[in-house]
Amino acid sequence: MLKLIVLTDLHMVPRGTRIIGLDPYRRLASGIRHIATHHADADAVIVLGDLAHRGDVASYRRLVPLLRRLPQPVHLMLGNHDDRSSFRRVFPAVPLDPSGYAQQVIDLAGYRLVLLDTLDAPADGRPGSAAGRLCAMRRAWLDAALASAGRRRVLLFMHHPPGPTGFSGMDAVRLADGEDVFRLLHRYGNVAHIFAGHIHRTINGTWHGMPFSMFKSPVHQQPMAFASASASLSVDEPAAYGIVLAGEHGVVVHTDDYEISGPWLKRHCRGEVHRRSLSADDGGCRTDEQGARRRTSEAP
Ligand SMILES: [Fe+2]
Numbered sequence: 001m002l003k004l005i006v007l008t009d010l011h012m013v014p015r016g017t018r019i020i021g022l023d024p025y026r027r028l029a030s031g032i033r034h035i036a037t038h039h040a041d042a043d044a045v046i047v048l049g050d051l052a053h054r055g056d057v058a059s060y061r062r063l064v065p066l067l068r069r070l071p072q073p074v075h076l077m078l079g080n081h082d083d084r085s086s087f088r089r090v091f092p093a094v095p096l097d098p099s100g101y102a103q104q105v106i107d108l109a110g111y112r113l114v115l116l117d118t119l120d121a122p123a124d125g126r127p128g129s130a131a132g133r134l135c136a137m138r139r140a141w142l143d144a145a146l147a148s149a150g151r152r153r154v155l156l157f158m159h160h161p162p163g164p165t166g167f168s169g170m171d172a173v174r175l176a177d178g179e180d181v182f183r184l185l186h187r188y189g190n191v192a193h194i195f196a197g198h199i200h201r202t203i204n205g206t207w208h209g210m211p212f213s214m215f216k217s218p219v220h221q222q223p224m225a226f227a228s229a230s231a232s233l234s235v236d237e238p239a240a241y242g243i244v245l246a247g248e249h250g251v252v253v254h255t256d257d258y259e260i261s262g263p264w265l266k267r268h269c270r271g272e273v274h275r276r277s278l279s280a281d282d283g284g285c286r287t288d289e290q291g292a293r294r295r296t297s298e299a300p
Contacts, residue, residue: 002109005035005072006242008048008159008197009217011081012059019053020234024219025062027239027259031218032069034258035241040071042243043108046115048197048215049079049159051087060090078102078119079159079197080130080173099123099137105145111192111246112152114145118160118175130231132160132175132198139177139184146188153192155246156185161196161214163207167222169231170199182208193251195242202240202255213253216240 011024018024035045047067052059067074076094078087087094087102097103100123106113117138120128134142146154162178164171175181185191186208194212201222203214218241220234238257245252 001245001247002111003039003042004113004155004242004244004246005039005042005045006048006157006195006215006244007031007045007218008215008242009050009079009200009219010047010063011050011053011217011219012063013053014056014058015062017053020220020236022219022236024053025066028063028218029066031239031241031258032066034256036069036071039243042072044072044106044113045070045074046113046157046195047074047076048157048195049077049119050081050197050217051076051079052083053081055081055083055086057086057089060086064090075104075106075113075115076102077115077157077159078117080119080128080132082119084119084121084123096123097138097141099141101138101141103138103141107152109246110152110248112145112149112154114142114154114156116142116156116158118158120176129173131173132158132177134158134175134177134181139180142181143184146184146190149188149190152190153246154188154190155244155251156191156194157196158194159197161198161212162194163212165199165201165203165214166226167199167201168227169225169229169233170222172229173231174198182210185210192246193244193253195244200234204253211251213242213244215242215255216257 095104101117103117104115118132120133160175162175162181196214199222200217218239221237223233223235238259240255240257243254
């Protein structure tokens with residue numbers, strides 16, 4: 001079974017800078033420690049963009065040693081807070097599509113992961129807007145990625161949601177070409193799940209019959225202010241990341257509020273590389289290496 005960890009909206013800042021009083025470096029370091037401890041068996045980590053709060057080189061450089069602590073491959077994407085040229089200076093090895101956009105295909109365990117670049121700025125790096133864009137060149141690349149997927153089901157990752165979420169302010173800065181993208185996806189019908197960031201909130205649902213999931217940030221979150229026209233609201237709630245299990249059965253998506261779930265896991269699953277069995281009925285922790293299940297006295 002394919003197991004992915006999804007992080008989004010890291011919003012790294014230069015040393016000594018905070019966002020609504022929160023330290024993005026400390027919050028992310030805590031999340032990375034949590035992933036490395038409890039999900040070392042994941043196949044990859046996908047980071048859905050907004051890597052740096054102001055797209056500056058110093059912030060991207062702070063990410064490098066942190067991300068190296070993860071035991072699995074890490075695949076970086078861009079969001080509206082990112083800057084192409086600063087990002088490329090610090091992460092020159094991230095693959096680009098033939099037009100220079102940070103888009104890539106990763107084939108893993110029978111699935112095709114398609115990572116899109118929705119930053120509304122040309123490939124030469126000039127600044128864009130908070131809303132997302134998947135221009136004709138990038139949509140043509142997506143078309144080819146879907147067409148060549150063969151029998152693989154596609155997991156589609158993008159920073160900007162292509163459909164509405166109910167948050168008026170954020171919906172105004174979602175993917176501007178969303179309907180064009182959905183027309184393209186329907187032409188092939190091979191997308192199993194869409195993953196997006198940008199909102200800083202755990203949200204699940206369907207758009208045009210396609211299931212999607214979004215996750216909270218390691219740092220600041222979107223308050224439940226549906227009617228607000230602002231796209232800049234932030235609240236301090238527990239940080240989270242997503243866990244995706246994909247196999248022949250389909251796709252299962254979890255989120256872990258790691259700053260409040262950590263103590264439970266620490267008591268009961270310390271040091272174990274474990275997978276929770278999808279059929280487990282007692283909330284126990286299965287230790288694959290030992291083939292044994294340790295029962296616990298608390299509900300999951
Ligand atoms: Fe963000």
